Amino acid sequence: MANEGKQETKGQELRKAPARALSPFEEMDRMFDQYFRRGWMRPWRFEWPSFPEASLPEMKLPKVDVVDRESELVVKAEMPGVEKNDLDISVSDNTVTIKGSTRHEEKEEKGDYYRCEISRGAFSRTVALPANVDGGKAKANFRDGVLELVLPKVEKSKRHSIKLA
Template identity: 30%
Template sequence: MSTLVKTQFATPSYLNGFFGKDLFNEFNTPAFSGSVPAVNVVESKEGFRIEVAAPGLQKSDFKLNLEKNQLTISAHKEQKSEEAGEKYTRREFKYNSFQRTFTLPNSIDGEKIEANYADGILSILLPKREEAKEKPARQIEIA
């Protein structure tokens, strides 16, 4: 089973705007004490990657929805069990669900978002638009 490591560092203001709140402090609140899966966000020159730790779920349990610049990740799993004996029937129902919404920056190309679920980790790739990608330094000729 994979473990995700949460790194503490000062978050630039554009990342705070990307998530709506200070993401790294938000996980320390009681609201995130197990009811919502842990999330890692990694930025590269090419874009962002969101990793959601959600073991025990199937790919079909997830829904990803992009509306304007709002990416909503949700999952719902329902488990039923029934045990019958001579004079009794016991039924148990268990429901697990969560929903997270991220406000994406304008630099994300919404048409190229991809997702993959493997080994209990949902990975969502959010590529940057070409014009938003960091360009290499170049020397400018003086005419």
């Protein structure tokens, strides 16, 4: 009973999470994050100072592609520096959540950093899916820093005619 709601797939543990759609506010936050990450201040060629201790957790979010095929959805996420064992993936009817972390071995550096852009630490990314999926039949593959999830779509209920009496 300990494995109820869980499935082991190629070394990955997939958990069936309760269905939860992204709220309009979460979706708007995601859209703003994408807009500002693109570099809307590029024309001025000014770079804001980078302070690693003040970096936002959104900077650590993996980039994700969602491909809608006829009978399945394919989710690909870039996660360089993440180890397979540091990933936790959960699937609900219409969302997938990817949690993980990157490790950083402390070593003494001579001098101060001039630039520090490599994100380290924990992240969590929830992606809304365009169709309901069967998390129990999901397949996961992690290779060269890219996670690929193949999520079979749930069969839509067939249309029935109802005759009035």
